[in-house]
Amino acid sequence: GQNIDQPTEMTATEGAIVQINCTYQTSGFNGLFWYQQHAGEAPTFLSYNVLDGLEEKGRFSSFLSRSKGYSYLLLKELQMKDSASYLCAVRDGLGDYKLSFGAGTTVTVRA
Amino acid sequence: ETGVTQSPTHLIKTRGQQVTLRCSSQSGHNTVSWYQQALGQGPQFIFQYYREEENGRGNFPPRFSGLQFPNYSSELNVNALELDDSALYLCASSYAKGAYEQYFGPGTRLTVT
Numbered sequence: 001g002q003n004i005d006q007p008t009e010m011t012a013t014e015g016a017i018v019q020i021n022c023t024y025q026t027s028g029f030n031g032l033f034w035y036q037q038h039a040g041e042a043p044t045f046l047s048y049n050v051l052d053g054l055e056e057k058g059r060f061s062s063f064l065s066r067s068k069g070y071s072y073l074l075l076k077e078l079q080m081k082d083s084a085s086y087l088c089a090v091r092d093g094l095g096d097y098k099l100s101f102g103a104g105t106t107v108t109v110r111a
Numbered sequence: 112e113t114g115v116t117q118s119p120t121h122l123i124k125t126r127g128q129q130v131t132l133r134c135s136s137q138s139g140h141n142t143v144s145w146y147q148q149a150l151g152q153g154p155q156f157i158f159q160y161y162r163e164e165e166n167g168r169g170n171f172p173p174r175f176s177g178l179q180f181p182n183y184s185s186e187l188n189v190n191a192l193e194l195d196d197s198a199l200y201l202c203a204s205s206y207a208k209g210a211y212e213q214y215f216g217p218g219t220r221l222t223v224t
Contacts, residue, residue, distance in 0.1 A: 004153075031211055042115075042201065042215035043154070050211075087153050091211075097167045098144065099213070101153030 002100035022088035115216035134202035143185040
């Protein structure tokens, strides 16, 4: 089974930086994903990490440490439209097909 | 290129009834996964279909079943509905069963009363 933990809620100010942490305990590992989900909408893919280190994509960056079972998603220069739920998901084996999701972190951006 | 579509958008059923939810994959995708997302929770994997065959299943009872058609569209069927089946049902398509990026549809909101 999988155990994926992330904070329930975070609040930040427009223009600031927020870091969302995710810890996981899995029987195997073949990639960690971050998705963004606005209320009532489908999750949209943000990032994928399979090797240790930082992946940067515009205002969003994702970091992975496999030895620590730890990842974070960094959101810079926050905008009001970044208010959403951020889901951490793990694929647990080579060639495995399913994603195991955390419960999501609701980020609220305030003016 | 059309994205993943699902129908219906919303549905209200009574306990004990049966329901069929539909998903059309993104063009060129041959793999569909179904997830259940309860309010305030992350999506939970139900099962995946690859080229019309079930390719893995999560921890859901047999009353959750599915189909994939030659055009790679898919159905999720739930029999003997229970109140706890109330959730957002998401389908996600990808190019191949191991592909890392899955594209989600907007979901079907099922309410069981």
